[in-house]
Amino acid sequence: MTLRVTKRKTTKNMMPAVEKLAGVDLSECYQCKKCACGCPVSGHTEAPPSEIIRRLQLGAGDDILNSDIIWTCSSCETCHARCPMGIDMAAVMDALRILAVKRHAPTPKGDIPTFNRAFLKTVNIFGRTYDLAMIAAYKLRTATVMKDMHKLPAMLKKRKIAVLPPRGADKKTVKRIFDSIGRKKGIRQ
Ligand code: SF4
Numbered sequence: 001m002t003l004r005v006t007k008r009k010t011t012k013n014m015m016p017a018v019e020k021l022a023g024v025d026l027s028e029c030y031q032c033k034k035c036a037c038g039c040p041v042s043g044h045t046e047a048p049p050s051e052i053i054r055r056l057q058l059g060a061g062d063d064i065l066n067s068d069i070i071w072t073c074s075s076c077e078t079c080h081a082r083c084p085m086g087i088d089m090a091a092v093m094d095a096l097r098i099l100a101v102k103r104h105a106p107t108p109k110g111d112i113p114t115f116n117r118a119f120l121k122t123v124n125i126f127g128r129t130y131d132l133a134m135i136a137a138y139k140l141r142t143a144t145v146m147k148d149m150h151k152l153p154a155m156l157k158k159r160k161i162a163v164l165p166p167r168g169a170d171k172k173t174v175k176r177i178f179d180s181i182g183r184k185k186g187i188r189q
């Protein structure tokens with residue numbers, strides 16, 4: 001029997017693009033793993049944050065954009081606070097999310113990008129998060145309008161969800177921030 005070993009095709013090294021977007025120098029990471037030890041989600045993902053950096057250092061291509069931690073990272077900044085080299089891992093995750101959306105990478109964790117977009121859209125429009133609009137936008141985009149609807153009356157009764165849009169937000173300033181970041185990073189909201 002002949003065993004054929006073929007060299008795996010790799011795409012372009014992603015590290016420079018991530019470093020540019022995140023404003024970090026990933027070569028400074030020396031794999032102490034303090035970030036991974038403090039990360040609240042790394043135990044539920046395939047690869048902890050330190051491994052993502054190591055893979056980037058080793059020349060990972062587009063396949064790194066399929067990593068589930070990109071979408072489970074809560075941007076809590078614990079890793080950044082613990083890192084002896086001051087590497088802003090939350091910014092790295094943001095950069096990977098932007099690249100994943102731009103390159104239409106598959107998302108391992110359901111509809112998290114759709115949820116993110118629905119959340120940001122409502123903040124952009126109302127100046128603050130507006131749960132009811134966000135849920136409606138998410139459900140329409142994922143065709144899950146009736147799912148969990150039985151929970152709505154109880155949530156409204158307990159005031160877990162506000163019926164009316166938030167008041168008092170500085171909409172103009174928030175919109176200006178969105179526009180400015182969108183222009184800078186080439187994102188369409
Ligand atoms: S804490 Fe910083 S230096 Fe240590 S592994 Fe994580 S990113 Fe690298």
Ligand code: SF4
Nearest residue numbers: 039073074076077079
């Ligand atoms: S910012 Fe993301 S990667 Fe860093 S500790 Fe928090 S959840 Fe983990």
